[in-house]
Amino acid sequence: DTAVSQTPKYLVTQMGNDKSIKCEQNLGHDTMYWYKQDSKKFLKIMFSYNNKELIINETVPNRFSPKSPDKAHLNLHINSLELGDSAVYFCASSKLAGGNSSYNEQFFGPGTRLTVL
Amino acid sequence: AQSVTQPDIHITVSEGASLELRCNYSYGATPYLFWYVQSPGQGLQLLLKYFSGDTLVQGIKGFEAEFKRSQSSFNLRKPSVHWSDAAEYFCAVAPYSSASKIIFGSGTRLSIRP
Numbered sequence: 001d002t003a004v005s006q007t008p009k010y011l012v013t014q015m016g017n018d019k020s021i022k023c024e025q026n027l028g029h030d031t032m033y034w035y036k037q038d039s040k041k042f043l044k045i046m047f048s049y050n051n052k053e054l055i056i057n058e059t060v061p062n063r064f065s066p067k068s069p070d071k072a073h074l075n076l077h078i079n080s081l082e083l084g085d086s087a088v089y090f091c092a093s094s095k096l097a098g099g100n101s102s103y104n105e106q107f108f109g110p111g112t113r114l115t116v117l
Numbered sequence: 118a119q120s121v122t123q124p125d126i127h128i129t130v131s132e133g134a135s136l137e138l139r140c141n142y143s144y145g146a147t148p149y150l151f152w153y154v155q156s157p158g159q160g161l162q163l164l165l166k167y168f169s170g171d172t173l174v175q176g177i178k179g180f181e182a183e184f185k186r187s188q189s190s191f192n193l194r195k196p197s198v199h200w201s202d203a204a205e206y207f208c209a210v211a212p213y214s215s216a217s218k219i220i221f222g223s224g225t226r227l228s229i230r231p
Contacts (some may be wrong), residue, residue, distance in 0.1 A: 004160070041205060043161075043221040056218055090160055106219070108160030 003027050004109035006091050012115045013081060021076045021112045023091030030096040031055075032074035033106060034066060037088040049074055050096060078114075086116045119144045121208050121222035129228040132200055138193040138225050140208030149211040150191045151219065152182055156204045164206075167191065178202070203229045 004025045013019050025032065033056075034046040048056035052068040063079040074093075078085060088111045095104035120143045130136055142148065149168055153161040165176025172184040182193045191208060208222040 041224040041226075043207065043224075045218060045220075048218075092160075105163050105166075108162070110158070110160050 004091055004093055004107050006089075006109040006112050008112060009110065010113050010115075012117065014117055015081055015083060017081050018077070018079045019081060019114070020078070021089055021091075021114070023074050023076070023109060025072055025091075025093040025107070025109075027093055027107060029093040029107075030071055031094045031104070032068065032071075033092040033094075034074065034076050035090040035092065035108075037090060037111070039087070043090070047074075047076075081114075081116045083116050086114055088113050119148065119210055119212060119220050121210050121220055123206075123208055123222040123225050125225045126223075127226045127228065129230055130198055131230045133197050136193075136195045136198045136202070136227070138206050138208075138227070140191045140193065140222060141189050142191065142208075142210045143189065144210060144212065146212075147184075147186065150182075150184060151209040151211070152176065152180065152191075152193045153207045153209060153221075154178075154204050155207065155224075161207065164193070198227075198229055200229045200231070203227055 007022045031050050033048045035043055036046055037043045046060050047066045049068045051071050065077045068074045090111045091109040092106040094106045122141045124139050151166045152164040154164050155161045164180050165174050167174050167184045175181050180195050184191050205224045205226050207224045209219045211219045
């Protein structure tokens with residue numbers, strides 16, 4: 001059984017289009033994340049949701065909008081795609097991310113490779 | 118600001134040889150420290166983590182890492198590598214104040230020579 005799944009695995013699209021990437025976890029976790037991995041393998045957090053509430057929102061263009069219909073899903077919608085958006089996007093989930101000195105292991109999905117032409 | 122440096126972009130070792138991947142971090146206090154592995158076409162998997170206590174931590178797949186505060190380092194080691202260890206390895210840190218906000222290094226690609 002897949003713990004964290006993402007669809008699609010590959011996404012090729014034209015500049016200016018709007019696209020969505022879906023993420024689902026069946027681990028019963030409360031916290032979900034989106035990361036972007038660029039062509040140099042540099043991995044950076046974009047967003048994090050606790051029980052459908054946004055808790056981390058890094059400096060990401062507002063063309064990127066995460067949507068969490070329920071705590072098992074965190075979808076990433078991207079408007080007006082640009083060449084620089086080409087990357088691999090990883091979804092992850094963990095048990096509830098709390099305050100100080102609180103860490104729960106993040107489980108990653110297989111990634112979605114987005115190519116903008 | 119916190120940062121993580123992995124000075125080696127690509128390392129090749131022979132199967133059965135020992136391995137050490139370097140990681141240095143910059144942070145005002147001791148943060149959470151992690152090593153993740155990414156196999157080709159896969160997501161990241163946690164190998165091990167350090168929060169406090171014993172500075173030598175054991176992880177999965179026979180890996181271990183040693184935290185050295187004086188050197189701000191958290192190097193990953195394995196006494197004998199297997200061909201299946203070929204992958205990308207990421208060192209990462211997270212501050213105590215926001216343990217879920219993980220900052221990753223740029224990764225080290227490990228190739229195994231038969």
